[in-house]
Amino acid sequence: MDSLPIQLLSTFIFFLIIPFRASTSQFIKIPPLGALRKSLHVVQSQTLPTSLPVSKDFVTFYYTQILDHFNYKPESYITFQQRYVLNLKHWGGANTSAPILVYFGAEENIEDDFITNGFLTDKASRFKALLLYIEHRYYGKSIPFGSRKEAFKNAGSLGYFNSAQAIADYAAVITHVKKQYSAETSPVIVVGGSYGGMLAAWFRLKYPHVALGALASSAPILYFDGTAPKVGYYSIVTKDFKEASVSCYETIRKSWAEIKRTASQPKGLLSLSKKFRTCHPLNRRFELEDYLDSIYTDAAQYNHPPAYPVSVVCGGIDGAPQGTDILDRIFQGVISYMGNRSCYDMNEYNYPTETSLGWRWQTCSEIVMPIGHDSNTMFPSAPFDLKKFIVDCKSLYGVQPKPHWITSYYGGHDLDLTLRRFASNIIFSNGLRDPYSSGGVLRNISDNIVAIFTVNGSHCLDIHPEKPGDPDWLVMQRQREIETIKRWISKYHSDLLELRTKTNS
């Protein structure tokens, strides 16, 4: 196997994102958690199948949104146009209180979301659902202050860019749409993946009067201050590789020392540049390390069937002829994964995109996920350094991250204890091969807050578009999700009937 065919790439890049990666020698990169990986997307989005559900059934609207929901200063009243997309094709209508499925935009353009998310479109007819996709503030066309340049000027204009404001936006848009279609009694199910999944779960907790339930796919709501897992992101990446191939794992584990050793030799960087066919000569060893790190974490996070990118990388590494040295094997892994190219751009994952720039702010303000290279991984040890992180963010934006805020506002500590008799109707779906599943909710909290995971699944796989060749375990996971949501809705409809009857009698 020497490269991923285009067709496979176009499938698994849908949800490629670069994890929050800690490094020893650099400012910590703060790449997006969810949805599309923009760096690849830029190059390969042309390869997206045209059969995806972008059609005249999707109609775009704009809602006049308030800038700051939690303040009454004059500038809080500034408004911006927030984009949302509706699809009424399958909706059963207000008369039957037919449901509304809402997709929560995350750290990207909503067009990418509604192109790549399959859950809503696949299930629309089954639920007779109205589909609503809402773009997250500061992404896509939902930019305050008139322009992206103004909005991203400094912390003064970025301050309004956070999850609490975003879900308050969503509440306003949903309420508006329900009113528009006299759909006040239609139950709303919110759906999101990754960061969007966190928003969906948090939304059900904060706005139960707006959403009846939430499907939170691959939402690492427990990867925060004080709730961060002991076996974290990079441990899962390591496990994925080890499970795919012990020799592959060993090769990668040993490669870092080999890179270091080579780089420290005279003309070592040049030699590495040649070996890895870099588009530009390496200035620092780190560039290569970082590039490889990106490939391994992406492969693990989006280790989707049928290609299973981790196996693709390992196929390259293991498949090299006997006697091939470690670094050449590593390069074969790169070729397998990225395709055989004339050269490899070490910055491919690092070009600034609206996603990477937005997400950098978000992680440098409130979404502080302490992801580091745990020891006992196949990566060089580099634990998350909160102190350094704070200093770096402060120097970037002039304001400090608030690492305690997420758990203060949304909870997270002792979730079993706090939510077992509070709240309902949340599905936390995960695939255990997704490194972010380490911060996910993996056991039922109660009968109505449930974990639906697959052992072999990857990041956001369940909300991908259904495909004929999907493995049984994935089909089953989706089936359980559907059944669960159907139960919520049917209980809601009978509650509605009962209460209406009571009121009228």
Place this chain on the structure above:
Amino acid sequence: MDSLPIQLLSTFIFFLIIPFRASTSQFIKIPPLGALRKSLHVVQSQTLPTSLPVSKDFVTFYYTQILDHFNYKPESYITFQQRYVLNLKHWGGANTSAPILVYFGAEENIEDDFITNGFLTDKASRFKALLLYIEHRYYGKSIPFGSRKEAFKNAGSLGYFNSAQAIADYAAVITHVKKQYSAETSPVIVVGGSYGGMLAAWFRLKYPHVALGALASSAPILYFDGTAPKVGYYSIVTKDFKEASVSCYETIRKSWAEIKRTASQPKGLLSLSKKFRTCHPLNRRFELEDYLDSIYTDAAQYNHPPAYPVSVVCGGIDGAPQGTDILDRIFQGVISYMGNRSCYDMNEYNYPTETSLGWRWQTCSEIVMPIGHDSNTMFPSAPFDLKKFIVDCKSLYGVQPKPHWITSYYGGHDLDLTLRRFASNIIFSNGLRDPYSSGGVLRNISDNIVAIFTVNGSHCLDIHPEKPGDPDWLVMQRQREIETIKRWISKYHSDLLELRTKTNS
């Protein structure tokens, strides 16, 4: 009966507040909803019994609070000192996960709260509870921007003064205190009355991970946009008077026309001034009308045993010798209620206090309660005029009220439907003679969100200090509250044990 004895006054003024009063000819006054009526308090606070629980067991602290929890602009990080008061005398300690009872300060100085609230002190030993009283931002000593003058300068400095910020403050203080005393596993019960009761209920909904349950006394959480009751505040005031005495009710009902008629005659205002022994000659008829309105609504809202102020007022009105004309009867009601004074200050209820100024901002920004003089009351009809209200507030502060925000953020529409399978552990307590009970939750939403009301009770009566002569129905109401809260705590303790055992095994 010609005047209320001082001793009775000192009892029922604890929770005197002036309702949000609509008037035809004036800018709508926006007086406080809960706790103390400052206007009377200023005059009569010296009469407070010295046996109230102000002792060395109450220790005052300050917490460095962040100005804006929902924004990351540099100025959001400004801090202020937030006052809180602890009493550890009865606490069972962290080892036994003994509970913490938290009183939520509302629109007043916290000293007034912990002097006048009885619930915590009465129940501390029974619950072996740590007591915590937290002052609401912008009241008492918890003032941002260094001084009250700076804080109240304009909408720019007042913008941070709202309920969402306030309950986020409370979450931070509670979390801080729990940490200080290693009391992470101690269940927290939050208690509040009136506006403070709304905050308590909303807190349980928004921060279930911080508070196990809430006692929301006389909290009119349904007196907002779209959820406002058809039989509203002034209808209950009217009912209270009618139930106390039909002739008294009739006299009051007819008096407004009589005031109008008299005022329109030559030297009519002078004649009214003399009749009502006003300290200053009346400039407008409205001054008298407004004063009487304040007396009637106060009497109704705080129609506490054993005095029952509505009966006191009616005693004056009905007790005048046969043949006494309407206005003289009305004046006898005033004397009964206010005491026999050399003159009556028509502005007594209107002097600006920290409470009235703070509350005016709050009601002119988010706490928009559409309380008007309903038709079919004993008052001249003057429905709430939202349009005018908005214009008036805008002209006062330069920013518009957001009448839809409370129900957007906290819910309220279809409470039965939205909360019956979500949330738990909230008591909505009310007394049906309290005009604000019209906006209260008066039926059980579920087994764990319950309404505990009394037919004869008044505003916040249940959280008043217990007294030997308290009527049985009041004793019973409190007893039910205690039992309910005990159940929550004991369920929590067994959950805690179960989960800890599971974790350790």
